[in-house]
Amino acid sequence: MNNQLTSLELCAGAGGQASGLEMGGFFHEGIVEIDRHCCLTLALNRPNWTIHESDLNEFSATSYKGVDLLAGGLPCPPFSIAGKQLGERDERNLFPSAIRVVDETRPQAIMIENVRGFLGAVFEDYRGFIRGELKKLGYEAHWRLLNASDYGVPQLRPRVVIVALKDDIKDRFEWPTPIPTDPPTVGQTLLDLMSSGGWKGAKAWAKRADDIAPTLVGGSKKHGGPDLGPTRARQAWATLGVNGKSLADQVPEPDFVGMPRLTVRMAARIQGFDDKWQFHGGKTAAYRQVGNAFPPPVARAVALNLREAIQRKRIFKIPAFAS
Numbered sequence: 001m002n003n004q005l006t007s008l009e010l011c012a013g014a015g016g017q018a019s020g021l022e023m024g025g026f027f028h029e030g031i032v033e034i035d036r037h038c039c040l041t042l043a044l045n046r047p048n049w050t051i052h053e054s055d056l057n058e059f060s061a062t063s064y065k066g067v068d069l070l071a072g073g074l075p076c077p078p079f080s081i082a083g084k085q086l087g088e089r090d091e092r093n094l095f096p097s098a099i100r101v102v103d104e105t106r107p108q109a110i111m112i113e114n115v116r117g118f119l120g121a122v123f124e125d126y127r128g129f130i131r132g133e134l135k136k137l138g139y140e141a142h143w144r145l146l147n148a149s150d151y152g153v154p155q156l157r158p159r160v161v162i163v164a165l166k167d168d169i170k171d172r173f174e175w176p177t178p179i180p181t182d183p184p185t186v187g188q189t190l191l192d193l194m195s196s197g198g199w200k201g202a203k204a205w206a207k208r209a210d211d212i213a214p215t216l217v218g219g220s221k222k223h224g225g226p227d228l229g230p231t232r233a234r235q236a237w238a239t240l241g242v243n244g245k246s247l248a249d250q251v252p253e254p255d256f257v258g259m260p261r262l263t264v265r266m267a268a269r270i271q272g273f274d275d276k277w278q279f280h281g282g283k284t285a286a287y288r289q290v291g292n293a294f295p296p297p298v299a300r301a302v303a304l305n306l307r308e309a310i311q312r313k314r315i316f317k318i319p320a321f322a323s
Contacts, residue, residue: 005307008032008064008105010056010072010098014041014279016271016293017073017113018049023296024303026069032059038289040280056097061104068310069303070107073294074098074114095126099133102164108310109173110134110164111302113294116145118160130162139164146302148295150178153272154189155213157295161302165309172309176301186213186240190266199252205260209240213270218291228262247287264290272297 007026012018012033022028031051033039039053052059074094102110118127127143134141141164148157165173187206195202214236217229228237228244237244241259248261262270264279264286272295279286 005068005310007069007071008061008067008101008107010059010070010101011074011094012038012042013073014038014289014293015045015277016273016296017071017111017299018042019045019274019277020294020296020299020301021069021071021111021303023300025307026071026303029067030061030064032056032072037281037285041278041289044278044280045276056094056101059097059101061101064105066107067105068108069111069306070098070102070105070109071111072098072113074112095130099130099137102134102137102139106137108166108169109306110139110141110162111306112162113299114160114162116158116160119143119145134164138167140167140170144175146176146298147178148272148298149183149212151176151295151297151301152179152183153270153295153297154184154186155215155270155272155295157215157271159294159298161298163302163306169309169312172312174305176305183212185210186242186270189269190262193251193263193266193269194260197251198254199256199260200254201256202252205241209242211240213237213240216267216271216291218288218293247283249283267291271295 005026006029007021008030009018009021009028010032012031018028018031028049031042031049032054033042033051034053034055036053039051042049042051098112131141141162143160143162145158146161148155148159163173187209191202191206194205214229214233217233227246228234234244238259243259243261246261247267248263251263252260264283265275267287267290268277268279269275271290271293273290273293279289
């Protein structure tokens with residue numbers, strides 16, 4: 001029996017969810033992403049992946065029919081509380097295209113990530129529409145708000161995960177259980193990087209940075225330079241001893257005085273990326289990719305349980321032979 005599970009990922013961004021799914025046991029047969037910088041990042045890290053630089057509205061997935069998992073991080077602005085919350089009336093809403101791809105591929109399971117605002121009362125009817133469309137295709141959909149800090153990520157990052165499974169495996173999936181220990185603090189996570197340039201105040205800074213980070217904000221192409229979010233977010237970073245008004249090109253020097261800024265690599269760690277994962281482009285483009293990503297450890301936790309549900313179906317389909 002072939003135990004290799006396959007996937008097609010939509011709107012992959014810089015690969016946060018894709019790398020997490022890979023750690024969870026899925027092989028990506030295809031990756032779809034419209035942003036050039038993100039595509040170059042994906043190719044930089046996984047040159048063996050088949051990457052389609054394409055608008056999802058124009059992408060045909062018929063050649064991927066039969067993949068085990070269809071995953072994606074659909075654009076958040078239509079549902080973000082920071083935006084106008086236009087939902088299905090927002091031109092950036094890609095749920096209709098994603099449902100079309102479900103029909104074209106007919107995977108065993110579906111996993112879609114979005115912002116917390118998706119669960120708002122204003123979108124109750126649209127959530128019902130999505131559930132109904134998937135039901136017509138033979139899937140039962142559920143969603144849950146998962147906090148990244150519950151899965152070892154040193155960041156307060158609540159995200160909605162939508163999981164839909166074919167009717168014959170819908171009862172075999174369980175949501176991942178939060179890890180029993182607290183996530184590392186910002187200081188614990190970044191001490192080695194903050195001190196790598198010889199900064200004498202690194203240990204004292206790490207002791208002050210004794211909590212998890214606020215949610216990283218990647219912003220959009222209309223956003224200016226790289227910073228750690230709006231005023232409230234920057235104030236939260238300041239309580240951890242971090243200057244959130246901009247990002248640094250280098251780690252603090254030995255005699256640095258004041259509040260340090262994060263580098264792109266530090267932000268990537270806060271997001272849960274492995275240090276080996278590289279980001280293409282300048283500081284602004286790279287940080288935007290990091291800030292908009294889905295934390296890999298959370299994706300991995302969900303992927304492991306999806307894998308188990310799908311594999312249990314395969315096991316149960318093995319014919320019994322008489323002795």
